[in-house]
Amino acid sequence: MSDRRDDFLVLENVKTHFDLGRDFLTRKSKGVVKAVDGVSLTIKEGETLGLVGESGCGKSTLSRTIMQLIRPTSGKIWLEGKELSAISDRDIRDVRKNFQMIFQDPYASLNPRMTVLDTLSEAIRTRHPDSKGDDLLQRVSELLRTVGLNPAQMKRYPHEFSGGQRQRVAIARALAPEPKLIIADEPVSALDVSIQSQILNLLKRLKSEMGLTMIFVSHDLSVVRYISDRIAVMYLGRITELGNAETIVDDPLHIYTKALTSAIPVPDPRAEHARKRVILQGDQPSPIDPPSGCNFWPRSPVEHDAQMKETVPEFVEIATGHWVSNCRFCVEPTATSAS
Amino acid sequence: MALLEVEDLATHFHTREGTVRAVDGVSFSIDKGETLGIVGESGSGKSVTCYSLMRLIPEPPGRIERGVARFDGQDLLQMGKSDLRHIRGDRISMIFQDPMTSLNPYLRISTQLIEAQQTHRDIDNKAALFKAIEGLEEVGIPDASNRVKSYPHEFSGGMRQRVMIAMALINEPDLLIADEPTTALDVTVQAQILDIIKQRQERLGTAVILVTHDLGVVAGNCDKVNVMYAGQIVESGSAEQVFYEAKHAYTRSLQKTIPSLQEKGQELYTIPGLPPDLTKTINGCAFHPRCPFPKTGAAETGRPTLKDVGDGHCFADCGYCDSSGSIEDVLAKGDTDDIQLPGEGVEA
Numbered sequence: 001m002s003d004r005r006d007d008f009l010v011l012e013n014v015k016t017h018f019d020l021g022r023d024f025l026t027r028k029s030k031g032v033v034k035a036v037d038g039v040s041l042t043i044k045e046g047e048t049l050g051l052v053g054e055s056g057c058g059k060s061t062l063s064r065t066i067m068q069l070i071r072p073t074s075g076k077i078w079l080e081g082k083e084l085s086a087i088s089d090r091d092i093r094d095v096r097k098n099f100q101m102i103f104q105d106p107y108a109s110l111n112p113r114m115t116v117l118d119t120l121s122e123a124i125r126t127r128h129p130d131s132k133g134d135d136l137l138q139r140v141s142e143l144l145r146t147v148g149l150n151p152a153q154m155k156r157y158p159h160e161f162s163g164g165q166r167q168r169v170a171i172a173r174a175l176a177p178e179p180k181l182i183i184a185d186e187p188v189s190a191l192d193v194s195i196q197s198q199i200l201n202l203l204k205r206l207k208s209e210m211g212l213t214m215i216f217v218s219h220d221l222s223v224v225r226y227i228s229d230r231i232a233v234m235y236l237g238r239i240t241e242l243g244n245a246e247t248i249v250d251d252p253l254h255i256y257t258k259a260l261t262s263a264i265p266v267p268d269p270r271a272e273h274a275r276k277r278v279i280l281q282g283d284q285p286s287p288i289d290p291p292s293g294c295n296f297w298p299r300s301p302v303e304h305d306a307q308m309k310e311t312v313p314e315f316v317e318i319a320t321g322h323w324v325s326n327c328r329f330c331v332e333p334t335a336t337s338a339s
Numbered sequence: 340m341a342l343l344e345v346e347d348l349a350t351h352f353h354t355r356e357g358t359v360r361a362v363d364g365v366s367f368s369i370d371k372g373e374t375l376g377i378v379g380e381s382g383s384g385k386s387v388t389c390y391s392l393m394r395l396i397p398e399p400p401g402r403i404e405r406g407v408a409r410f411d412g413q414d415l416l417q418m419g420k421s422d423l424r425h426i427r428g429d430r431i432s433m434i435f436q437d438p439m440t441s442l443n444p445y446l447r448i449s450t451q452l453i454e455a456q457q458t459h460r461d462i463d464n465k466a467a468l469f470k471a472i473e474g475l476e477e478v479g480i481p482d483a484s485n486r487v488k489s490y491p492h493e494f495s496g497g498m499r500q501r502v503m504i505a506m507a508l509i510n511e512p513d514l515l516i517a518d519e520p521t522t523a524l525d526v527t528v529q530a531q532i533l534d535i536i537k538q539r540q541e542r543l544g545t546a547v548i549l550v551t552h553d554l555g556v557v558a559g560n561c562d563k564v565n566v567m568y569a570g571q572i573v574e575s576g577s578a579e580q581v582f583y584e585a586k587h588a589y590t591r592s593l594q595k596t597i598p599s600l601q602e603k604g605q606e607l608y609t610i611p612g613l614p615p616d617l618t619k620t621i622n623g624c625a626f627h628p629r630c631p632f633p634k635t636g637a638a639e640t641g642r643p644t645l646k647d648v649g650d651g652h653c654f655a656d657c658g659y660c661d662s663s664g665s666i667e668d669v670l671a672k673g674d675t676d677d678i679q680l681p682g683e684g685v686e687a
Contacts, residue, residue: 054525055496162613192380193552197596197607204606219525226598226607263530265555267597269578272559279534280527282481283495 014075035061037237050228097177104186106166123176164195243322294327341368348406357618363570376561432507436519438499474505497528569625576652624657
């Protein structure tokens with residue numbers, strides 16, 4: 001496993017748990033939320049990894065854990081050979097200029113009392129502490145131009161921009177420290193469809209122009225397919241399937257991925273009426289006391305027996321680059337696309 | 340006769356910044372058992388249309404300026420408050436977008452489901468509870484006889500939305516208005532919820548108005564579709580007509596922006612600019628400034644009205660939505676670079 005550390009970003013059995021504390025009277029433990037429960041991943045430089053799953057599957061916690069905004073309970077994370085999970089809280093701020101995050105809600109993630117100039121200058125100074133005056137202004141203008149905003153608007157406050165423009169400012173801020181890795185947590189979910197496509201185009205362009213590595217988190221598989229090279233599907237804190245974007249969307253192996261892909265409504269009436277859906281039972285169970293064995297059994301639409309609840313499936317490479325949580329009930333040996 | 344006929348509905352909001360013409364002359368009709376989809380971006384007036392029909396617009400600042408909404412011969416917009424209460428929740432019911440805020444957190448589900456029945460029917464507690472449990476079972480809530488005693492916070496989002504549907508359908512309404520019923524939910528749960536609505540609709544013959552911004556949801560669930568833009572319907576017709584033979588430049592542009600329809604390597608089409616400011620009078624087609632089709636001449640006065648182009652397929656033709664021209668050709672010629680957005684920055 002040692003050579004894996006030479007890759008750009010390596011996650012090794014990362015777990016992030018939240019302790020709910022003890023009951024005041026009985027002193028009994030209220031339980032532990034296992035938001036991320038053993039994730040191992042390798043991301044190559046320049047790649048875009050899509051992370052999909054339902055709300056509550058741990059995809060946001062995982063991205064915050066990579067950002068070291070939440071420290072992992074156990075497991076290790078390496079970025080360019082440096083072990084992030086071992087760096088102290090004080091020193092992590094220095095390193096964080098190498099990896100930046102774009103948040104879902106551009107209304108909440110920008111400081112309403114700071115102009116765009118202030119916001120961006122602060123971010124630029126993490127990389128160039130001595131930048132000031134004309135040099136700083138020039139850097140800010142350049143950033144704004146990169147994200148498709150007019151540099152003349154740099155003295156404005158966030159409320160003077162529309163949602164799409166605000167998300168552009170948030171992207172500019174993430175780019176300001178010249179990071180190598182960008183984690184985008186649902187960057188388009190809060191936007192209207194027509195604005196969404198503008199931001200997707202922008203992210204795609206930036207990625208190819210600047211050679212950024214990106215983790216793109218979303219619950220919308222069609223958006224993720226469009227932007228990602230590879231897709232990881234998360235369920236209850238674990239990765240159930242990982243592979244090329246096309247393979248995951250068009251030819252998934254795991255029954256959960258099939259359910260996800262078949263649940264996406266397609267804007268085409270004839271195709272929509274013709275297709276067969278894998279409809280899951282109920283909702284995602286609570287991560288406080290996650291189901292044993294293959295954690296998918298309470299919702300599985302396929303027949304299964306007690307064995308499914310007992311054996312934790314292995315995460316195996318079933319074809320080159322295509323990994324799946326190999327539960328014999330969820331993955332049919334003669335799997336063909338159900339959608 | 341259609342179950343509901345809406346004619347020239349206009350709802351304006353009188354605010355300090357001016358009069359917002361949120362809905363400005365909307366006409367449509369819906370038959371028994373039919374599903375009508377209303378699509379559009381946020382601010383296009385789709386929710387306000389529904390709230391107006393239910394007379395749930397906060398007045399002031401809102402006011403229904405004009406229009407007729409004939410439901411089974413009666414005009415909903417002229418009806419007195421007490422008559423309206425007899426219809427609301429009984430013959431017309433509504434599912435709201437956010438199931439977290441539309442259930443009363445202080446009351447058990449059973450209390451809320453029983454109240455919904457006793458408001459309209461002479462039914463005793465026991466029978467009403469029995470019907471409530473039956474209703475919950477039908478929308479797929481496991482262990483309904485015990486779960487009915489729970490409070491809303493004990494349910495997950497998907498389960499709460501099921502409770503909302505059970506409540507909306509408990510009096511077997513003739514018309515169900517669903518305002519973005521699945522927007523707050525995950526895709527897997529969305530598929531379940533839409534399935535339930537469809538099943539119940541087939542059994543009861545309910546007419547459904549489904550409001551959504553997701554063209555995919557419309558494609559799979561609606562018979563007829565209204566596309567709204569800036570407070571008016573710009574295109575309407577059967578789902579097939581609107582999806583395969585879209586005429587209006589807005590409908591066609593919208594379809595081009597959806598990632599799932601586009602090839603991966605291709606750049607997504609972006610509609611330049613922003614929707615118009617509804618406090619200002621709009622001359623000519625509201626989509627005119629963002630329209631990809633070549634424009635010549637000055638904008639006409641007044642907005643174009645819906646014209647039938649055959650088989651009930653209507654669109655607001657301003658003369659420039661060149662129906663024979665393919666949007667691909669226009670886009671291939673045009674500059675779709677997202678850096679120059681003429682409308683951006685004009686706002687605020």
